[in-house]
Amino acid sequence: MEGLGLVSAGVDRVGIGRRRLVLMQLAALGAVVGPGLIAGLSDDDPAGITTYSVLGASYGYTLLWVLTVSTVALILFQDLGARIGVVTGQGLAGLIRQRYGARAGVTSIAALFLANVGTSAAEFAGIAAGCQIFHIPRYVSVPVTAVLVSVLVLRGGFRGIERVLLALSAVFLAYVGAGILAQPDWGAAARGLVVPNLPMTRDAIYICTATLGTTLAPWGLAFIQSYAVDKKLSPHHLRLLRIDVVTGAVLTGVIGFFVVVACAARLHARGVSITDASSAAAALEPLAGRLAGALFGVGLVGAALLAASILPLSTAYAVSDISGRPAALDDTWREAPLFYGSFAVVTVVGAGLVLLPGVSLVPILVGTQVLNAVLLLPLLAYMSGIARDRNLMGAFVAPRAVAASYWVVIVLVAACIIAMLALTVGG
Amino acid sequence: MARLRVARATPAASAGRARARQVFAGSLVSVAGLVGRPVQDTEGRFLGRLDDVVVRTEPGYPRVAGFVVRIGQRRSWLHAEDVQGLDQSALSLLGTRFDLTDVTRRPGEVQLKGDILDHQLLDIDGVRVVRASDLYLARISTWWHLVGVDVSWLTFLRRSLPGVRGRRPSPAQVVDWTSVQPFDVTTGRVHLTATHAGLKRLRAAELADLLEDLGRAERRALLETLDTDTAADALEEMQPEELAGLLRDAPAEQAAELLAEMERDEAAEALRDLDEPERAEILTSMPSEAADELRRLLAYEEDTTGGVMTTEVVAVHEDETVGAAIAALRGADGFPVFPTGVAVVDAHGRLVDEVSATELLGEPLERIVGELVGPPFPVTLSPDADLDELVEVITDNRGMSVIVVDDEHRPIGRVQADDVIDALVSHPRWPWQQRWKGSVS
Incomplete structure (x- = not known):
């Protein structure tokens, strides 16, 4: 019986059977699916939904193409972030420091930190806006959720409720129904999706920049890379990870599309502009009727809680990563002051900004996303540089054509920002 | 100079410490600050800019072998012997001419900026992974040597400051170079420089x-x-x-x-x-x-006794001698965990009793193992028993291990108490008991 081992191994394989093989592949996918989906769904956070709503309510279907561009950019850079994480096993900030030195490192961590504080403020604004629909004042809702989220994340209970929050933010899938029921002008929507048409006004470019900034958020890039590092994913997983990333990004794009369509059909057609959460919620009326406000409020709070739990943690990881002292939640305050310090600053400043007297929520929600877009620039540039570095990426170095597409995105974001500044200064 | 900490102490003591730190810092040259500084000849004429500092990989404090100088577009090699003066602001040469040879990466040499600065290192004494915020050179007799690595966050931030403040050494948390394990990439691949x-x-x-x-x-x-x-x-x-x-x-x-x-x-x-x-x-x-x-x-299923047991069991027949049993135990030397005793089996391989190693050592070598059999008999478990049962058995019997037997009562494995602890940690009963593994998601 020579070759017994071989024969029995063969039998094992046959014995597994096709069905189980398929199941196993699904299970393997399940092990990886998550980061892209979480990052994607969290892009549909209060800031995202509000920005898309304003885009639809103010400009109808004409600016839908910005969403197309943002989604393509999101796929490109989330995929790149995942790849860098898998191949190098290092977080984004630390790697930028290693490759480009101290100034680049400080620049990128400062950009990431500022963007995350801003986005954290946007999440708390979302919580405030969502709770206002249920007549809970923000001076109650914001401090309570800030404490709740911090305790939950720091005590390690986040995993338990992660699914619940994901399910809550899936409420925004209701926009798909609302968009269809609103009987939109599909022809105009299809045209808007592919034909770039840009009114050269400050407000139009402002909302375009915000759309880019909210879709391609800096924290999302850092998050997906640190997820890949943390889970010690290997290059074998890259294909599955790409499926996950593309699914998450397309889902973001699809939800965004229906938000814009619902708002265009329902609000733009009547000349309603968005000033607070309840005016944005009106876009859900074709589906939910009188419950539109409640539905919108629940989705807003769920999505905001999800993002508000990830943001401070993701920032704290990035800061301790760049400082070279990898820290984790099982460290004490004394062992990892930088880690907990960044966590606290992101949460406290984020929540504090929303509590400032006289601050209105919609400008915070949209403005922070414009800030995101500005702060994206250095991060995207460094990422593209790393993508072309053969020493770091080895066989996974980006081909010239792909690298060129990264630069097209960067130039687009930069053009938006320059146009916005020029129109602001020029009046 | 193992690890210089700025301690919270009395004002006088901390002033003294600060002075000591200044003196200390004055004798050091920061590699990060040196990069980009002008290289001049004896008459002060500008030749190029310093791009990197190269040291030999050697135990102790490695000597600076030379420098990489950027002259126009070209990177040239400069021998340490050709350098007359080195301070934080400039490098001056011994003569007015020096040979311009192209830089080649040689085994046994490390480029401090390219390979070490801002890269990960192992701090062996502190048992942690650090990033090099700065590297410090000191003159020991005639030559410059790499003496320490600064791993502090403040030094990293300092380097992004413009002008002279960004270059000046700021030793905050310096780790002695001899207690560090760096990586280098001389061969195009990351490997350990001279294993510590x-x-x-x-x-x-x-x-x-x-x-x-x-x-x-x-x-x-x-x-x-x-x-x-x-x-x-x-x-x-x-x-x-x-x-x-x-x-x-x-x-x-x-x-x-x-x-x-x-x-x-x-x-x-x-x-x-x-x-x-x-x-x-x-x-x-x-x-x-x-x-x-x-x-x-x-x-075996993951959450069962079979899923956490090890298959390494020393079994001896009841007719064997104590000497043979001890020899069998010795044979288990290669086992990752040394067994606490032997399983005594009958002619059909079924478990009769467990005799501990201590008990065997106290008996004459020629005694028959079967004679040692007697109560208390070991508690056994089937591989399908779930973790709750396993925990109960281990805690009830205050034992260090449990023998796992198959349907015929033949020993097939053993569960040690440490495996039970592992199993409990990684298979919590409720989601909120899940151990946080420090992940972002």
């Missing part, structure tokens, strides 16, 4: 922590340097998820070699976390005996 003797003194759990914190290339390099025994011990201490990632990333032969060296139950647990094709590939690269045992273990 201290690596051998690290405990398995400490090595595991270091492996978990390193980047992928650095982790591979460290793993390659360790001998299989040490590496396997460290791997046993890693988080299952991290371990699976590490095995997946290693070549199948190396993964197989490491797993074969690990405790069987730990190895099986690690294999469970891999996908089927990866698992099959590793198992086929393994010696068939180890692979068969692991396959048997993998057949």
Whole structure:
């Protein structure tokens, strides 16, 4: 019986059977699916939904193409972030420091930190806006959720409720129904999706920049890379990870599309502009009727809680990563002051900004996303540089054509920002 | 100068300390600050800018062998012998001319800016992964040597300041160079520069922590340097998820070699976390005996006694002598965990009793093992018993281990108390008991 081992191994394989093989592949996918989906769904956070709503309510279907561009950019850079994480096993900030030195490192961590504080403020604004629909004042809702989220994340209970929050933010899938029921002008929507048409006004470019900034958020890039590092994913997983990333990004794009369509059909057609959460919620009326406000409020709070739990943690990881002292939640305050310090600053400043007297929520929600877009620039540039570095990426170095597409995105974001500044200064 | 800490102390003491720090800092040259400074000849004429500092890889404080100077577009090599003066602001040459040779990367030399600065290093004494915020040179007799690495966050921030403030040494948390293990990339691949003797003194759990914190290339390099025994011990201490990632990333032969060296139950647990094709590939690269045992273990459900037991049991027939039993125990020397006793079996291989190693040592060598059989008889479990039962049995009997038997009452494995603890930690009963593994998601 020579070759017994071989024969029995063969039998094992046959014995597994096709069905189980398929199941196993699904299970393997399940092990990886998550980061892209979480990052994607969290892009549909209060800031995202509000920005898309304003885009639809103010400009109808004409600016839908910005969403197309943002989604393509999101796929490109989330995929790149995942790849860098898998191949190098290092977080984004630390790697930028290693490759480009101290100034680049400080620049990128400062950009990431500022963007995350801003986005954290946007999440708390979302919580405030969502709770206002249920007549809970923000001076109650914001401090309570800030404490709740911090305790939950720091005590390690986040995993338990992660699914619940994901399910809550899936409420925004209701926009798909609302968009269809609103009987939109599909022809105009299809045209808007592919034909770039840009009114050269400050407000139009402002909302375009915000759309880019909210879709391609800096924290999302850092998050997906640190997820890949943390889970010690290997290059074998890259294909599955790409499926996950593309699914998450397309889902973001699809939800965004229906938000814009619902708002265009329902609000733009009547000349309603968005000033607070309840005016944005009106876009859900074709589906939910009188419950539109409640539905919108629940989705807003769920999505905001999800993002508000990830943001401070993701920032704290990035800061301790760049400082070279990898820290984790099982460290004490004394062992990892930088880690907990960044966590606290992101949460406290984020929540504090929303509590400032006289601050209105919609400008915070949209403005922070414009800030995101500005702060994206250095991060995207460094990422593209790393993508072309053969020493770091080895066989996974980006081909010239792909690298060129990264630069097209960067130039687009930069053009938006320059146009916005020029129109602001020029009046 | 092992680790200079700025302590919170009385004002007088801290003033003294600050003065000491200034003097100390004055005698050091910051490598990060030196990069980009002008290189001049004796008459002060500008020749080019410093691009990198090259040291030899040698134990102790490595001597500066030379410098890389950027002259126009060209990177040229400058011998340390041709340098007359070096301070934080400039480099001046001994003569007015020097040979311009192109820079070649030679084995045995490390480029401080290119390979070390801002890269990950192992701080062996502190047992942690750090990033080099700055590197300090000091003159020892005639030559400049690399003496320490600054790992502080403030120094990293300082370097981004413009002008002279960004360049001035700010020793805050300096680690002596002799207690650091750097990586270098001379051959285009990351590997360990002259393996640090201290690596051998690290405990398995400490090595595991270091492996978990390193980047992928650095982790591979460290793993390659360790001998299989040490590496396997460290791997046993890693988080299952991290371990699976590490095995997946290693070549199948190396993964197989490491797993074969690990405790069987730990190895099986690690294999469970891999996908089927990866698992099959590793198992086929393994010696068939180890692979068969692991396959048997993998057949049990994860949350059962079979899933956490090790298959290494020393069994002796009841007619054998005490001497033979002790010899059998000695034969178990290669087992990752030394067994606490022998399982006594009858002619059909069924378990009769367990005799501890201590008991055997107290008996004359020619005595028959069967005569030692008697109450209390060992408590046994079937491999299908769930973890609750297992915990109950272990706690009720205050034992260090339980023998696992099959349907015919033949011993097939053993569960040690530490495996039970592991199992309880990694299989919590409720989601909120889940151990936080420091992940972002």
